[in-house]
Amino acid sequence: MARKAREQLSEAELAVLRVLWDFGPQTVRGVMERFHERGRRVAYTTVLTFLVRLEQKGFAVSDKKVGPAFVYRAKASRESVVRTRVRALLDQLYDGAAAPLALQLIENERFTDEELSKLRKLIDELGG
Amino acid sequence: MARKAREQLSEAELAVLRVLWDFGPQTVRGVMERFHERGRRVAYTTVLTFLVRLEQKGFAVSDKKVGPAFVYRAKASRESVVRTRVRALLDQLYDGAAAPLALQLIENERFTDEELSKLRKLIDELGG
DNA sequence: GCAGGTCTACTACAACTGTCAGAGACAGTC
DNA sequence: GACTGTCTCTGACAGTTGTAGTAGACCTGC
Incomplete structure (x- = not known):
């Protein structure tokens, strides 16, 4: 097997x-x-x-x-494939937790001001 | 070959x-x-x-x-391996752009309020 | 001094991946 | 009707990955 x-x-x-x-x-x-x-x-x-x-x-x-x-x-949508792949990465690296990856991304990758404000807006909408 | x-x-x-x-x-x-x-x-x-x-x-x-x-x-640090893997994912899915993945994550995954405020704080520090 | 347990080294093997060549089918052209 | 080009189908092959068996070395306790 x-x-x-x-x-x-x-x-x-x-x-x-x-x-x-x-x-x-x-x-x-x-x-x-x-x-x-x-x-x-x-x-x-x-x-x-x-x-x-x-x-x-x-x-x-x-x-x-x-x-x-x-x-x-x-036939498969881009979104579904992306979700599956991201999920797999999360599982492999952080036992499925999303926050560490989000932090890692924001700390280590480059973003334009525009992208940053979009992110901020999205986070604000989620409350907290 | x-x-x-x-x-x-x-x-x-x-x-x-x-x-x-x-x-x-x-x-x-x-x-x-x-x-x-x-x-x-x-x-x-x-x-x-x-x-x-x-x-x-x-x-x-x-x-x-x-x-x-x-x-x-x-021998390899966790951080370096994570960075390499994330980079590979970014290249495979978005030609290397980080923002779409960040957005995808925040939209589709779950975060606690605490995690959200940590993210917000980080974004604020990056300016924009 | 051998029986039993533990360790490493070597070997194996099937499924998956990346890569492609050759064979046969069919259409257009001279 | 033979030649050329384009398609699909089938087969192949080496490297990677997941998984593990077996053999030989080495202790240790009787």
């Missing part, structure tokens, strides 16, 4: 999924081109593999075709 | 490293017992493997012995 089947997104799969979120439904070639534009050299069949795996894991679907090529679109 | 050698912590290795952070230097058996206390059933040799890998990757060292057993201690 090995580890439990988690149907979890790997890093490269997530990168592909992000293309679908950011640019809308794409063919294999389309995704590959977006990668190439960003300087990420990757073979056509590699991208195909990731899209197939995304579909197997339920994060994408390919129902339509454009000419001979399948068009893949994201 | 496969992916670049990243000398990256895996999830289970991180869990072991956390024991070293939380409970101080430990033998293999010590780490295993901490896991068992938390209901994580794992074989002695499995823990040994993780500690060996941690040492190979430079996150831990085993210089002393207690009786016949090596005592492992964390």
Whole structure:
């Protein structure tokens, strides 16, 4: 027996999924081109593999075709994936507590004044 | 050729490293017992493997012995590991921007009033 | 001086990941 | 109708990860 089947997104799969979120439904070639534009050299069949795996894991679907090529679109929402990932990080690092991560972020990362006031506003709305 | 050698912590290795952070230097058996206390059933040799890998990757060292057993201690600091992980998450999800994650956290996770005021105080100190 | 327990070292192995090549299907073109 | 290009499908392979068994070294108590 090995580890439990988690149907979890790997890093490269997530990168592909992000293309679908950011640019809308794409063919294999389309995704590959977006990668190439960003300087990420990757073979056509590699991208195909990731899209197939995304579909197997339920994060994408390919129902339509454009000419001979399948068009893949994201099925999972960006928000749900982000939440899952953040939760996993929280569990791994702080037994699930969110506050330490929030503090760590605000202390160690850079924010513009605008971002800071947005954060402040949000916190004020939550009361306390 | 496969992916670049990243000398990256895996999830289970991180869990072991956390024991070293939380409970101080430990033998293999010590780490295993901490896991068992938390209901994580794992074989002695499995823990040994993780500690060996941690040492190979430079996150831990085993210089002393207690009786016949090596005592492992964390070499990498919790802070540095957390920073690296958070950074990786930021890159994967938001091309490195910190603000969206901060907002996501505050919106979607729960905080006590005390935590909120700590956050507010920190934000106020950063100006803006 | 050997039986039993503990330790490390070595080996193993399946699932997951990143990466891609080759084969076969189909459309357009000369 | 053969050539070219584009697609998908299938297979492959090495590195990582989670998990653990086994072997050999070493004490210790009888």
